[in-house]
Amino acid sequence: MTESYKPCPFCGSNYVKIKPDDDYNHVWTIHCPRCHMVYIPYGKTREEIILKWNQRV
Numbered sequence: 001m002t003e004s005y006k007p008c009p010f011c012g013s014n015y016v017k018i019k020p021d022d023d024y025n026h027v028w029t030i031h032c033p034r035c036h037m038v039y040i041p042y043g044k045t046r047e048e049i050i051l052k053w054n055q056r057v
């Protein structure tokens with residue numbers, strides 16, 4: 001499956017990182033290292049997170 005997600009809505013960086021949070025099960029964080037935006041969507045799978053991210057932006 002091809003993963004494509006939109007850039008950071010705040011600074012336009014394409015290097016947003018999507019990763020599972022180690023401290024909580026089934027919690028994913030989306031972090032932009034450039035402007036330090038952190039978004040925590042609710043979803044169980046990476047695909048779901050990316051979908052929500054893309055719909056939000």
Ligand SMILES: [Zn+2]
Pocket residue numbers: 008009010011012013032033034035036037
């Ligand atoms: Zn950003």
